[in-house]
Amino acid sequence: MFRIIAAVIGRDLKLAMRRQADIVSALFFFIIVVSLFPLGIGPEPELLRKLAPGVLWVAALLATMLSLPRMFADDHRDGTLEQLALAPHPLGLVVTGKVIAHWLVSGLPLALIAPVLGIQFDLSTDALLMLTGAILIGTPALSGIGAIGAALTLGLRGGGVLLSLLVLPLYIPVLIFGAGAVDATVAGLGGEGHLSLLAALTFASLGFAPWASAAALKIALE
Amino acid sequence: MLEADNLECVRGERRLFAGLGFKLEAGELLYLQGKNGSGKTSLLRMLIGLLPPEAGEIRWKGESIKSDEFRADLCYLGHLNAIKEELTPLENLLASAHLADEALSEDDALDALEQVGLAGREDLACKYLSQGQKRRVALARLVKEKRPLWILDEPFVALDIAAVDWLAGIISGHLQRGGLAVMTTHQLVDIPAGTVRELRLS
Numbered sequence: 001m002f003r004i005i006a007a008v009i010g011r012d013l014k015l016a017m018r019r020q021a022d023i024v025s026a027l028f029f030f031i032i033v034v035s036l037f038p039l040g041i042g043p044e045p046e047l048l049r050k051l052a053p054g055v056l057w058v059a060a061l062l063a064t065m066l067s068l069p070r071m072f073a074d075d076h077r078d079g080t081l082e083q084l085a086l087a088p089h090p091l092g093l094v095v096t097g098k099v100i101a102h103w104l105v106s107g108l109p110l111a112l113i114a115p116v117l118g119i120q121f122d123l124s125t126d127a128l129l130m131l132t133g134a135i136l137i138g139t140p141a142l143s144g145i146g147a148i149g150a151a152l153t154l155g156l157r158g159g160g161v162l163l164s165l166l167v168l169p170l171y172i173p174v175l176i177f178g179a180g181a182v183d184a185t186v187a188g189l190g191g192e193g194h195l196s197l198l199a200a201l202t203f204a205s206l207g208f209a210p211w212a213s214a215a216a217l218k219i220a221l222e
Numbered sequence: 223m224l225e226a227d228n229l230e231c232v233r234g235e236r237r238l239f240a241g242l243g244f245k246l247e248a249g250e251l252l253y254l255q256g257k258n259g260s261g262k263t264s265l266l267r268m269l270i271g272l273l274p275p276e277a278g279e280i281r282w283k284g285e286s287i288k289s290d291e292f293r294a295d296l297c298y299l300g301h302l303n304a305i306k307e308e309l310t311p312l313e314n315l316l317a318s319a320h321l322a323d324e325a326l327s328e329d330d331a332l333d334a335l336e337q338v339g340l341a342g343r344e345d346l347a348c349k350y351l352s353q354g355q356k357r358r359v360a361l362a363r364l365v366k367e368k369r370p371l372w373i374l375d376e377p378f379v380a381l382d383i384a385a386v387d388w389l390a391g392i393i394s395g396h397l398q399r400g401g402l403a404v405m406t407t408h409q410l411v412d413i414p415a416g417t418v419r420e421l422r423l424s
Contacts, residue, residue, distance in 0.1 A: 003323070004321070007321055008321065010320075011317045014309065014313070015309070018308035018309070018347075019308060077302075078302055078303065078304060078305065078306065078307070079300050079302025079303060079304035080304045080305075080318075082272065082298070082300055082302070082304065083298070083304045083318060083321065083322070084321060085272065086270060086271075086272070086293055086296060086298050086322075087293065087322050087323065088291070088293040088294035088322070088323055089290065090290070094321075218272075221272050222267075222272065222273050222274070
């Protein structure tokens, strides 16, 4: 079981390394969107501190959305998806591998760069740590939920817009608890409660989403 | 071994075929023939379990084909090559073997690539290969393939004459080992070994 997940992750990471433009463009999108806010709002530390969690999280959601349409589309176009569906394992395991690989190349870089961007919003060290932790814990849920949308819109013309309409509303809980964790830390209340809820969302979506995506992929392959 | 019973296929509003059945035993090859749009590829997709039939049933070794065991016995080659443009031929072969849970050593993979005439190009990304060479990378999977049921969709397309002969040899070797094969083709290629049966869709 772990062998197949590892094989899928290994292959997807190798492909991502050969096509670094995809990773870099999503990351730069995140950096630029977040950096525009302090420039547009002006140097008011009080206001920036208040806006920071929401801005960073919304930008993280949008940056994740950028790479979602390609999650299964490339494999579908060149016929690899058929072969994956015909492999002698449940398709859900294959999708689990793809979700983890997607997180490694889209969610993880966001978490690593977020504290640097947070400095522009005059966040304290505690808040920056909490921000990194929240993005680290919350983004796997984004990849998981996104996989369902990517599978459902596979092969549709104009699927990208439909994908956003399907997936963004489902991202709302992650946004609320993710931004809430940082907010609570800024207010001095401690964000651990929010983090626990975020972790619960991540585990639930990693357990459930691959199987729902697998069912949608089977329909797309008919 | 492979039995199809009373299959019916409906695509869109059209019924492509109904009441179709056949039985295939070890060492037998089934040639599917028919015009474009007669449902050859649909039938193949039913046989591999990706397209559920409107009616009827397909059995492998007496069991329904919905099991993981059936897929462990199946090797499918579609009209898409299922190779990654960014990876080299060698990496493609090894990756597809890993994902299908098959043991394939690097030496075996190199040997297979040499047999399909890609020696010296193992380390070149597939996007730099020609259409025919890409097809050869996809076909290289068959060289070391030990799974008993091969389902091939137009395997001879884009191949030159020498490669067609080579592939016919690979398929007859498979039949001699007691394997089964189902394939569609527009060019009737002589397969030297095994029992060849034909099914014409109209």
